[in-house]
Amino acid sequence: MQRFAQSLTILCAVTLLTGTADAKDAFDLKSESFDLPTGDRTFIGAGADPVNNNCLTCHSAEMVMVQPKLSKANWEGIVKKMINVYKAPVPDEDVGPIIEYLSNHPTAGR
Amino acid sequence: MNPFNFEKCGLTRRTLLGGAALGGATILSAPAWAGMVDLPLYGGGGERETTTSFPQKGEMILQRTRPPLLETPWETFDKGVFTPNDQFYVRWHWAGIPDSVNVDTFRLKVHGNVQQELSLSLSELIQKLPKIELAAVNQCSGNSRGFFNPRVPGAQWANGAMGNAKWTGVRLRDLLDSAGVKAGSVQVRFAGLEKPVIDGGPHFMKSLSIDHARDDDVIVAYAMNGEALPFLNGFPLRLIVPGWYATYWVKMLADIEVLDKPDDNFWTKKAYLIPDTPGANIKPGEKDVKMVPINRMVPRSFFTNLVSGAHIKASASNEVRGIAFGGDCGVAKVETSIDGGGNWQVAQLGPDEGKFGFRRWSTAITPSKVGDGVSVKVRCTNTNGEVQSDTPNWNPSGFMRNVIEVIDLVAA
Numbered sequence: 001m002q003r004f005a006q007s008l009t010i011l012c013a014v015t016l017l018t019g020t021a022d023a024k025d026a027f028d029l030k031s032e033s034f035d036l037p038t039g040d041r042t043f044i045g046a047g048a049d050p051v052n053n054n055c056l057t058c059h060s061a062e063m064v065m066v067q068p069k070l071s072k073a074n075w076e077g078i079v080k081k082m083i084n085v086y087k088a089p090v091p092d093e094d095v096g097p098i099i100e101y102l103s104n105h106p107t108a109g110r
Numbered sequence: 111m112n113p114f115n116f117e118k119c120g121l122t123r124r125t126l127l128g129g130a131a132l133g134g135a136t137i138l139s140a141p142a143w144a145g146m147v148d149l150p151l152y153g154g155g156g157e158r159e160t161t162t163s164f165p166q167k168g169e170m171i172l173q174r175t176r177p178p179l180l181e182t183p184w185e186t187f188d189k190g191v192f193t194p195n196d197q198f199y200v201r202w203h204w205a206g207i208p209d210s211v212n213v214d215t216f217r218l219k220v221h222g223n224v225q226q227e228l229s230l231s232l233s234e235l236i237q238k239l240p241k242i243e244l245a246a247v248n249q250c251s252g253n254s255r256g257f258f259n260p261r262v263p264g265a266q267w268a269n270g271a272m273g274n275a276k277w278t279g280v281r282l283r284d285l286l287d288s289a290g291v292k293a294g295s296v297q298v299r300f301a302g303l304e305k306p307v308i309d310g311g312p313h314f315m316k317s318l319s320i321d322h323a324r325d326d327d328v329i330v331a332y333a334m335n336g337e338a339l340p341f342l343n344g345f346p347l348r349l350i351v352p353g354w355y356a357t358y359w360v361k362m363l364a365d366i367e368v369l370d371k372p373d374d375n376f377w378t379k380k381a382y383l384i385p386d387t388p389g390a391n392i393k394p395g396e397k398d399v400k401m402v403p404i405n406r407m408v409p410r411s412f413f414t415n416l417v418s419g420a421h422i423k424a425s426a427s428n429e430v431r432g433i434a435f436g437g438d439c440g441v442a443k444v445e446t447s448i449d450g451g452g453n454w455q456v457a458q459l460g461p462d463e464g465k466f467g468f469r470r471w472s473t474a475i476t477p478s479k480v481g482d483g484v485s486v487k488v489r490c491t492n493t494n495g496e497v498q499s500d501t502p503n504w505n506p507s508g509f510m511r512n513v514i515e516v517i518d519l520v521a522a
Binding site for chain 1: 153155157158161163164165166172173174175176177178179204205207209210211212213214232236260261262263265266278306307308309310311312332333338341345346376380
């Protein structure tokens, strides 16, 4: 019975899809092209290079800078997630320094 | 003031990618620092620039440029229950957002465990399936994360990662029925045009159960508040899942796949998980908690015409108003209290524009003398009888905040 009901629905919908356009339902969409800003900020200070060289490939800096105060373990978890889950190609030798930089800099939120 | 002392180096995405405009209307981004706001986040750190640099967007609070995280300025919510498209918040996971969408060649695919795969043009979808219109609140799972105590990592939003719009589209069920869902289907998975920036990164996809996908209210929208969706809100098509958090509302929707086994992709299975506890609430540091995918929204209510510290008139009636929503159902009532929650007065409700949308509420407060401090609380009870709590929830992802809001006013 349920199967029969479903077939009926399919028939109706297929009919709808092959039906002719109803002018009153027309809704005009226009092709669009946009240029998005990329974020023009970089990390500075001692140890900033590996952060700029790796992190800014995927995202701009602003959100990192306003994180609440996080422990080194927190930052390590975040950096590892970027590498293991989001596949950020961070060279092994940069991983420690990135965690170090992020853990040692005061962030805006506390 | 930011301790990191940012430097600006003037890159735009176009210069980074070395690409050229693909035709159609191109809106160039102009560097524009419209101003600053100080979001009242827990413990501080809420200073943010505002920006007018994003296409089709007016002044927005900049949480991140790339991929964009733009918060709706709070004043916007006092102007009406529908959030204007040009101030509707924006949240993307990957920076691989297409530069352009050609409406003539765009196709929405429906495939997987179906009798007949579909590849629909926008005009076929718009003209040949029944049109559905509904109002619904779209709210980020992490809206209000910056108020968590203790604070948690993630986008440090205040309350503006939400918006209400009238969505126009077609029922997802009609699309599924056109393709013919085969027996044994368990979930439907959705993907948009957003691409990972890194090879092998998980493509953003979300899934709903087959029953939920066939719900009357789940639609594929081509219009928002009567106009084409803004590019950054998902042009040309967006999945609308009324009553559920925005993570399921896939933007630039291009691919619908019917699955005969549960979706094990990262974004469905491992991201956006909440503790399986009332209010997704646990104690900081609590371990071994069962986690489940975030799902239905919970009731909330806000003040929109006054903020803490505002002066009101003594010995006169002062309007206090705001917005509320029921979560996954309508608003039954909104109440305010001026005695710390001992007694509650029912507020007046504005017109019902749809059970999943914002509802205006208002009340009047008359302080007896100059200098009186008035602390006002507001709470919403939804039509399922669920009421906001006086105790904030906490979880490590900063999801599902819905504590009772309070403002402290002064009679002057």
